[in-house]
Amino acid sequence: MKEIKILPKTGKFAEDKDAARNIRLSEIIPALEKEDIVILDFQGVDSATQSFIHALISDIIRKNGTDILERLIFKNCNSTVKKIISIVVDYMQDINENNQNK
């Protein structure tokens, strides 16, 4: 199991998409290749933009399918962050399904 802390890379307002991309490429994807479970710890993050969360996880869902959500866990999210993650997860699944049906 690998735990990745978001706050040190983003501050309390997670909006920097470059930071999201760096976390995804340099930490989340390598961790998912090595570990069964990867936890993204949002402790201390007050809010995030949809663009940030999209840049953080959408490509992982697109490339690995929704089953990756069994291994990619979100920890210590407040209500706002939870809702934004849920929006991105929902529309990515919808998009994946649409693409499969084509």
Place this chain on the structure above:
Amino acid sequence: MKIHLPNSAFLGNIDAFIRSFDPANPDALEVTFNEKWMSLHPLVLSMTASLGLLAKQNNSSIACRIPEATSKHYLDVMGLNKFLPLPGTTIVKHEPAGRFIPLTQITNSRQLTDFITEMVPLLHTTPEQAEPIKYVISELARNVLEHASSPTGAIVCAQFFAKSNRISIGVADIGVGIKNTIKMAHPVSDDISAIELALTPGVTGTTSRLGGTESNAGAGLFFIKSIAKVNRDFFVLYSGTGMYKLLKTPLGHKIKLNANPQLDKSTRKNDFPYWKGTSVGIDISLDSNEKFDKLLDLIRDVYRIDIRNKKKDKFKRARFI
């Protein structure tokens, strides 16, 4: 180019200000002001500052008719004299108690992050009120940095208006405009069609693929329009000759978010003077009881309309611990 700053220009009556803008003769910029006093939406100031930068960049001549002392002070405080030669004015350091963010040029991601961290607290809102403000500034300025190819970056400005108890935000650029961005991936006939596509969730100029790319979902402007809608406020998006204006939703009318911007109570016109780039204005009422969380619930509903009709067991939830 000619631009006149009237005594009053807010999103409700912004059409007259925009129609008075004359983009002809880019070799010379003439800026005139109302003689007595001015009360202006930050969108007006951001656009004017952008023209000042454009003129400087093109080595165009700039002529400013100097306003009266009262207005001059206002323009000093808002920082317009950093972008235009306003003789007799002095560059004033920002006064934190003023509840405004002076005109600021943002040209890279690091600057934007610092700007949000340092400047938004100067509006003296509660943390809850600050959430949509930070959100709007971040998404709008990042749109400029990523899509606009604006040689001068994004010009951002915000102000608290005590009488109406609202924060108004303006973001302007002199980049390629929405039509040129959208048409890289979608066929569009005119500026207003491009603006409406840009407001539709899932549409981005970076790809014709539904849902966007790893970096862009095509949802940013839809979220921002939704923030204005939920708060029953104005939202204006002006690019090329097109302008989309979300009108206020009257109290007592149920709020419904629409993926199709044409279904919102709005005006959509394509005969304005040509603006090279994109300008966005939004008001955020501080009276509103609608919390940012509630907005996110409504947005999630829009995305889930199709999902409801599908087999639930196929869909996974994010796992929170």
